[in-house]
Amino acid sequence: MDKTSTILPLEGSGLSVVRDGRVLLDVDHVKLGKQGVTCILGHNGAGKSLLLKVLSGLVKPDLGLVRWNGASIERADYKKFGYMKQNAVLLRRSAKANLEFPLLSFGWSKQDASTKADAALEKAGLTHITHSSARVLSGGERQRLSLARMLIVSPQIAILDEPTASLDPESTAAIEQTIKSLSGTGVPVILVTHNLNQARRLADNIIFLHQGKILSQQSSLSFFNNPECEEAKKFISE
Numbered sequence: 255m256d257k258t259s260t261i262l263p264l265e266g267s268g269l270s271v272v273r274d275g276r277v278l279l280d281v282d283h284v285k286l287g288k289q290g291v292t293c294i295l296g297h298n299g300a301g302k303s304l305l306l307k308v309l310s311g312l313v314k315p316d317l318g319l320v321r322w323n324g325a326s327i328e329r330a331d332y333k334k335f336g337y338m339k340q341n342a343v344l345l346r347r348s349a350k351a352n353l354e355f356p357l358l359s360f361g362w363s364k365q366d367a368s369t370k371a372d373a374a375l376e377k378a379g380l381t382h383i384t385h386s387s388a389r390v391l392s393g394g395e396r397q398r399l400s401l402a403r404m405l406i407v408s409p410q411i412a413i414l415d416e417p418t419a420s421l422d423p424e425s426t427a428a429i430e431q432t433i434k435s436l437s438g439t440g441v442p443v444i445l446v447t448h449n450l451n452q453a454r455r456l457a458d459n460i461i462f463l464h465q466g467k468i469l470s471q472q473s474s475l476s477f478f479n480n481p482e483c484e485e486a487k488k489f490i491s492e
Contacts, residue, residue, distance in 0.1 A: 261322040261334045261410055262442065263287030264309045269318035271304060271466075279304050279315070279466045287411060290458030291433060291443045293474070295450075295489065300463040302446045303415050310337055310413060333360060336409030340416035342400035344388035349380060349399050352388055356407050370406060378402040379428060394425025401432055412436060413444045418452065430456060450490065454478060462486045 264286045271279040279301045286292065286309060294302045307313040309320055311327040322331060345352050353371035358364065375381050378398055383391060391399065397417055404412065414433070418426040433456055437443050447453055453460065453474070460477040462470040462485070470482040481487050 259323065261331050263323065264411065265321045265324075266305075266309050266315075267319050267321075269305075269308055269315045269320070271301075271308065271313065272316050277466055279308065281305065281318075281466075281468050284309070284461070284468060284471075286444055287442050288459060289437075289440055289442055291437050291445055291456045292459045292461060293453040293457035294444065294446045294461045294463065295448075295453060296463035297489065298448075299465075301466040302463055304466075305463065306337075306413055306415060306444065306446065310335065312337075333407065334410045336404045336407075336412040338400055338404045338412070338414045338417055340419050342396040344391075344396060344400060344403075346387070346389060348385050348387060349383045349391070349395075350375060350385065352399060353403050353406050356403060360407060374402045374406045378432070392425075394421050394428075397421060398425060398428055398432075401429060405432075405436065409441070411442045411444065415446045416448065417445070418447070418449070426452075462489070464489075 266281060266284050269279055269281040270277065284305070294305070296302050304313065308315050311320065320327060345355060350371045353374050354367040357367035357370055362370070375384055380395065380398060380402065383395055388396065388399065401417060418429050430452065433443055433445065445456060457474040460470065460472055460474050461468060462477070464485045470477060470486050472482060477486065478490065481490060
């Protein structure tokens with residue numbers, strides 16, 4: 255793929271991941287990249303995070319095929335991909351340096367990276383931690399900084415794995431607003447969450463996993479009003 259080409263959609267067919275004789279993922283077909291927010295729901299151990307790692311090229315399936323825009327995954331295309339884990343992994347540097355790092359690694363000049371980082375900190379409401387070490391930030395600040403770092407390189411798709419788990423209401427609201435704003439720009443957002451209220455607030459579409467299988471792919475409105483399977487009905491009512 256050239257620099258201007260898209261990596262979308264992310265598509266998996268016949269995906270299977272087995273560990274110690276246990277089937278962790280068994281997905282016939284899935285496609286990600288539709289505009290809006292797609293929430294991936296399911297109980298702990300359903301395979302939500304594993305599915306994202308497989309489609310992101312971070313885990314190789316035992317069986318099946320993953321394609322980005324119909325082609326095999328190429329290392330050069332990872333820069334077009336945004337992935338944020340539940341627990342932020344930040345450099346042992348200042349907040350600003352954490353934002354400058356990906357830009358510098360992509361070939362930006364020091365001056366341009368500095369200007370871009372300042373703008374990103376202001377947009378995220380994090381100017382008060384510009385020179386603070388990432389090691390002393392609160393959990394909410396770390397997650398918001400991690401999200402800003404992911405977005406600073408303008409990814410074509412944003413995958414967020416439980417970004418607000420265990421966060422205070424203020425930080426959760428700030429991250430949710432960023433998700434809404436990002437989706438509004440046309441960037442597809444894939445969000446794993448255990449919070450059904452959050453899914454109701456943010457999701458345009460729902461993918462429901464149960465024991466490694468996708469049992470439902472519906473619009474958010476349809477899923478919450480008329481889920482396609484009994485497992486989803488039970489999940490919503492718990």
